[in-house]
Every structure is written in structure tokens, then in C-alpha cells.
Amino acid sequence: MKDTVKQIVERYGKDETRLMDILIDTQETFGYISGDATQIMADMLGISRVDVNQTISFYHFFSTSPRGEYAIYLNDSAVAQMFGRQAVKEAFEKELGIKFGEVTADGKIGLFNTACIGMNDQEPAALINNRVFTRLTPYRVREILKHIREGRGVEDLINESYGDGKNSLPSLRSMVSSNIRRKGMILSDDYTYGTVIKEVLPKMSPEAVIAEIKHSHMRGRGGAGFPTGLKWEFCRRSKGDKHYVLCNADEGEPGTFKDRVILTEKPELVFEGMAIAGFAIGGDEGILYLRYEYRYMKEYLEEVLNDMRSKKLLGEKISGIEGFDFDIRIQFGAGAYVCGEESALIESLEGKRGEPRDKPPFPVEKGYLNQPTIINNVETFATAVRIVQNGGEWFTQFGTEDSTGTKILSISGDCMFPGVYEVNWGFNVDDMLNMVGAYDVQAVQVGGPSGTLIGPNEFHRTLGYSDLSTGGSMIIFGKQRNLLKDVVLNFMEFFIDESCGSCSTCRNMTQVMTNKLNKILKGKGVANDLEDLKQWGKVLMASRCGLGQTAGNPIISSLKNFKPLYDVLIQKDKEFDKGFDLVASVQNSCKFVGRVPNFNHH
Amino acid sequence: MSNLIKFKIDGVECMTERGKYIVEAALENGVYIPTLCNMPGVKPKGSCRICTVKINGRLMTSCTTPVADGMEVESNSPEISDLRKSIIELLFVSGNHFCPSCEKSGNCELQALAYLYQMLVPRYPYEFPLREVDASSPYIIKDQNRCILCKRCIKTIKDEQGRSVFAFRDRGHRLEVVMDKELSHEMTPELAELAMKNCPVGSILVKEKGFIEPIGQRKFDKNAIGSDVKL
């Protein structure tokens, strides 16, 4: 063991900033990261053991105890719940005789919950040793477990045909479906990758590339919507020893999966976009920060990168342009929603806990390794290719004035055709629901849990930065759903689990608000509670990052748009009730001392 | 270009050198902005959010935001004061801050801020979490009941080789500051003292030390935190 860990640490040059890779390799080799392994890393890296541990303990997929030869992570998103997760969970527990969070006595199989794995259009889904298993049913669970007991490898647990599109390629062999339902400029097949690098860039200056992007008015596709051209320009102007191009492929917002589809079907477009950005900002290196849930794409994406290198689309003196040296590596995360926040992503890239940084300074000035850095979403890079190919002016004909171009939506929940839809910005929600075959809709969660929950009276609104802004996650809830219990509570629990914990506000207020929601759900709410929730939620705005600031949105947004759902739970005859329950509170002590609770005679 | 810039805090004209953080610049100008996780001379992290101010309608932490020319900072408004009070209350309910039995009472910065903002009772329900007390080091005790996760010990308490004695563990609501077994066994008494001194609350204590100053003579018994700032 010791030698292997030493080799791993040496593989990454005993570089503390590569701690994520060291930990991932160790976790994958041994199924966990032992105390001894941690000590070796600490000694070799010259840091304390608690320092190594603070990174380990931050990430969901790292573990200091064995997680089983087959580690099964069952997705816990609200949509998974809607499509039969409970039955699947019970089947796993019944078959194995263990609960989630445990490992079988023989160390063979472990069961774990995990946050949205980006498969909302094919739930319930689970990860087993980094392979994805979609559309699970109790029958499939029994079958998978039987095959595991027969000694099959994880590859051989997939018994149906592979998914559509490129999912069946030898390097992917994945049962995931891309479910592309509508194509636009990004998902269309009318672009031959490499065209811009080979034919357009040699005729352009970096400044001209930035000018086209600025002219296109494209804004970041990750959700925050910062003008991409400006970001590139700021970064180009910042002085540094090196400039970095980072692609944020950590799509952790529950309900979003479009980056998975783009990276499966159009990875070359993304990498080409990164190279173009590298050209524009004077970048030296590109890094794709890919969420660990998509580890199954590693081999495939590396093959794509190699192919691009062999075609001289990456590497030195690309397209014969002097000084255009740019290559891309893939860095995996290890299970942390907050790493989708750009500065947290950088921290993670540097081998640390994914705690967002204070801004200023912004990454364009001091980003990865304190050097000027741009971070853009997968879709942003892909879009940039088409802009540089056709010009900024061409791009503005799509979408609306303040939201140009197309947007790829991840649509899931109660509809006939969940999947990925590329639409022009300005699409309204009603049209979207009609497009995907959603009837009797109670609510739509726009932009994921951190976004807005809207009801039918707002379905006339349009998708765009000035109205309903979205990073792409659209979850549809039919009339049959209990929004507060099955959706809002699930989302709040997600935020509690995924807060980095650094800010006092996000760390504590998510829990305080959720406790109050639970109290209301138990029928113990009073009118004041709703006012409290509204006021208390504002404290979250003092959090450092966007994720913390929006972590109360499931409650805040549902309270605003679905107040009647709360009102019916509120006790009408009481003004005061903090949830104290005398009968319940004496149960355990009475039982322990052996007496029957008696409330009559004092 | 002059290195001096002008800015305003709650309408009062102030002046400072370019590049200073708001909280430092405010101090120079005799204005106290409360802090908890911040320590002069140590790279700020903005994690307690107590020093939040409003600039251009946005909430920013004054320990991490450099002053800009002409900046107008809102600090002492009812809204910001209530926000700070909320945060203090959140810290109280999310731990077990039983002041009467705490060695740091009277010298505790969290308590002092609660006094400053006249917290009589937190508006949030007490969570009464179950927390550990780690007394394994021969020199110090780490009491998780009182820890507010400000990171001051993590940032400042290092051994001769620069290794951290303290670090975070886990995340979100389960976040803790833990101490390294090996390093906390080998630390010098001076480093132990420094750890206790740098802890704003009573979470890090030097063993066999405490309750040295009598009630009435402690730092915040008679003087509110920040009361020494006024020029």
C-alpha cells in the first residue's frame, strides 16, 4: 500500500496543488483513503495530516473508510424521488440487508445517497464504480446485485443496449441517453470541428476574436450571465506569468444535464472553444474541470483530446500560428456542488477545499495559481466557436436583444419527453411546456433549486437574462406533486448538504429555515412563521458566493409564488406554537425508567 | 496619481491610502466596523460576515473589500445593524455558547458583539447540537461547542515547518475545526498560548488556565468592543 501511495504522490510531482488527483487515484485504487495513506501524503507534501484531511472530508466521493468493492451511489434528486427512487432504495436495502450509508459485512457492496448526478431525464439512476445505471427498477436492482454476487465486473452489469448517440462508442460504452430533442447552432451537425482553428483564426488577431465575442453580446451560459467578451478582454489585459482557460463542467445544479450531453455529443466543439479562448486571451493551458459524476467519460474525452492533438488542433504552434501553444487537461472534482462556483472551482483545482474566494480580486486578475484566468461554462465555449466562425453580427439574429443566441435546456420532471432542447432565448414557458408534452402542470422550477419556482400565472414569462434567467435546468411538476414536502424540502436538504460551510450565514441559515419548514409541514406552523421565513431568508444575501446567496430560494420562491400551499398548513386557532410537544417529549424518558406517561394529576 | 483616496462611511468623509481594506481604513478614520474572523495582518477570508456593509446596494464584507475612490459605505444603518445582530444570533443558536461556565466569558469577542448589539435572546431556535471536546493534546483543549469556525487558528497557528495545527473537517452544517494529533502534541507552550489568544471565543484553551481575571476586570466587562476606536 505504502509504495503505491508514494508512487501516486510522485506521479503528480509531490505537488500540493495536485492533491485532488492524488486523492482520486488513491480512492480509486483502494476504495478509500486510509489514515496511513493520509500520513504518507502529508509527509511527502510537507503539510499536516489534518490539512490533507480537510480536503478529503470536503468531497462527497472521498472516504476514509472502505466504501465497498462495489460502491453504489443512488441519486437523491427530487425528480428521482418522483420516478420511483423509494422502491429502488428499498430493493437495494432489502436485498443486501443494510441501510444506505453502510457497507455489507463482507466489504463487497456499499450503499450511498448522492446529490443529482445529471441524469434527471432518465431517473432513478445510480453510479456504481463510476459507471452510470439509469432507469432503475426493483427488478433491475435484484438483477444487478445478483450479477455482482456472481462476480461480474461493473462493465458487465450493463445488460441493455447502450444509450443513443455517441454513448455506444467503445470508449464510452454507457447506457446513458443523450435525449437530444431539439437542435440549434450548438447541437447541430452542420459544423466540422476544427474549421475555426484552421481557417478562421489564422486570419484574425486575438483582439479581433474578442471584438466578435463582444459584438455577439453573448453572456455566460452557466447562469450568472456575465458578458463573455468582457471577461476575455479583462483577462487578456491582466498581467501574469501565465494565463489559464478553465471550462466549468461541474454542472451540479439539480436538474441540469445539458453539459453532459454537449460533452458526449460535441466535445470537440467545447475543446475548440477553449482553444479559441486561449488564442484570444493569450492562454497557456486549458483545464476542463469535470464533475466526478461524469468520470465515466474520462477515457472518451481523453481520446478526443488525443485526436485533436494528432490533428494539430491542440499542442504547439496550432494552425501554424506563432506563439499559439495551447493544450487541455482534464481535472476531476470529487462531489461538491459549490465547486460550480468559479472561485471555488479554482480552489478545488489547486487541491484545496472548494470554498469560494472573496472578490475582488476576480479570477480574470488572480485566478488559478493566482494567474489571470477565465472560467466559462461548457456551453459558452461551444457557442463561442460558432460566433467566431460566423461573426458576432450573425449571432445577434438569434434570441432577443438582451439575450442573444440559443440556450440549451435540460428539461425533466413531469413531461412526455424529458431531455435536452436547444432553443432561442426568448422562448416562453408556455411554449416550452407544449413542446415537451407537459400537461396539468402545477409548477416549473426554472434554473434549478437556486432559481425560481413559478406557477401557471407566470408561464407567459420568457427565458432570458432580463426575465427568467436560467443556467438550463427546468424541472416540471405536475398537479399530483406535493411541492413543499417533495420538492422544496428536498432542495433545502440539498443546500444544507452542499454548503461549503465557510460563511456563517449559509452554513446555519439553511438549517434554521429548513427546521422551520419541517415544523410547518408537521402542522405546527403559525402565521408568524411565514413572516419569519421571509425575513430570515434575507440574511443569506450576506453570503460570500452566489450559491450561498440563493440557498434559501426554494423556500423564499415558493413562499412568494405558492403561498396558499403554506397557508393551508398554518394553524388558524393559534398565534403561538414553537413546535413543543409535551407528550412526545416525555416518551423516551418514561420508557427508559419504566412508567406510563400520565398528564392528569400534577 | 495621488495614493490618497476619499470615501464615505455613513456619510462621514474619510481618507485613506489606496489598496486598504475598508475595515482597516475605517479604523484609521476612527470608525469601528465590527469583525470576528478578521485579524490585522492576516489575509482576510470573510467567513463570519459580521463586517458586512452595503456598497452601491450590494452587501460586501469590509474585511475583504478594498476601498475605492469615492466609495460610499453604509455600515451603521438599522438594516445592516440588524443583519449583524442576526448573524451573531445564528452563531449563538448553532453552537452551545453557555457563557456562565466559559473561561473566555468577559474576554470573548462573540459575547462582546452580542452585548454591543444588545442581543437579549436570539430570534432563532437553539439547536443544541451534540459536540465533542478534544482534550487529547497535553497543552490545549479544543471545545467544539464554542467554535464559530472563524478560521483564525487555521490561518495563524503553524509549527516551525509551516504546517497547520488546525484544519477544517467536513463541510456545511457539519463543519468543524479539528487539531492535528501529532502537531498538537508537539506544540510549544508559546504556540499553545497564541492559539488561545487568537481564538475569539473559548474554543481553544490552554490547559489548567482560565478564570484568571475576576468579573469586573475583564476586557469587555465595562467597555464595549470597539469603544476604544473612536477618535
Place this chain on the structure above:
Amino acid sequence: MSKPVIATTSLAGCFGCHMSILDIDERILQLIELVEFNKSPVDDIKTFTKPVDIGIIEGGCCNSENVEVLKSFRKNCKILISLGECAIMGGLPALRNGIPIEECLQEAYLDGPTVQLNKLGIMPNDDELPMLLDKVYPCHEIVKIDYFLPGCPPRADLIWDALVALITGDPLKLPYEVVKFD
């Protein structure tokens, strides 16, 4: 006009807060001029005999009797004051909060180092005894509390100032030196 009526009680407290009431020294004579005491350990009146203006609660609620007394105070008093840390946040007894009640009982009656004579493992389970709650509750989590006077104990001056303010209707001043948590 009749004098305002005051009632006091100590729930899961140590009577330290009541001591602090007495600690107003000679002003106690003034107090007796100003108010009339009803149910209170001070005068040993055991039950409410008339409507009360100000109820003062020391201690949090650790058992069913505390809850019952607290609720009767809420019913009989116009204004309720949580006096001291225990009433406000559970205080010392609340150090058991977070630990399962079974473990607390196990430690107290069966396994603790001071348990010498309980060879039969007898637990206090007489029907006449108050029933222990799963944790110690601050008073305001059980009934509505109108005012909070922190301290362990609250300073006598704080108690005096607060009572005078309530009786006279003057605004309550909270001078820095008297509002303390210890």
C-alpha cells in the same frame, strides 16, 4: 389604584436569579411599596390567588411539572419575563441537550462514578414524579415570553431597572454594564 401584582417561580434553575432579586438590597423596601407579591417563593404563596401583572420565570423546562407551572404562569400573568440564562437558553441543565435522555439516566442512576447504592438498578419511576423531557427547553419555546433579562444571575440593577420601567411604563434602559450573560 391597586398595586401591580408580581409572581415568581424557579423552574429548572438554581434560585440564583431569585437571590439576585433580593440583591437589590435596600430597594426591596421600595419594591414592597410599589408592588404586591402573589405566587412566589419570596412569600411562599403556592397558588395564584388573583390575576397577576408580571410573572418572573427563573430556569428552563426540564420536566413536565416545569411545563405545567410555566403554562399556569402564562395563563395567570399579563406579562412574562424570562429571568436569567436558564430561562432564556436552558443554561447549565441544558448541557445535557444533544445527549439522548436514556444515556443521561443511565449515567445518573446506573453507571455514574457516584452511583454506589443502586445495586438493584432502580430508576425513579413513581407516578408522582415529574416526567423528564427529552431536553431542557428555553421558556420561550414553550409559551410566549414578553421580556428577557439575561445574566447568570442577571445583575440586581438590571432587575430593578426593568421592574421599575414596567411598573411606571417608562422605556427600559439597558446600560452596557448590567446586561451580561454571566
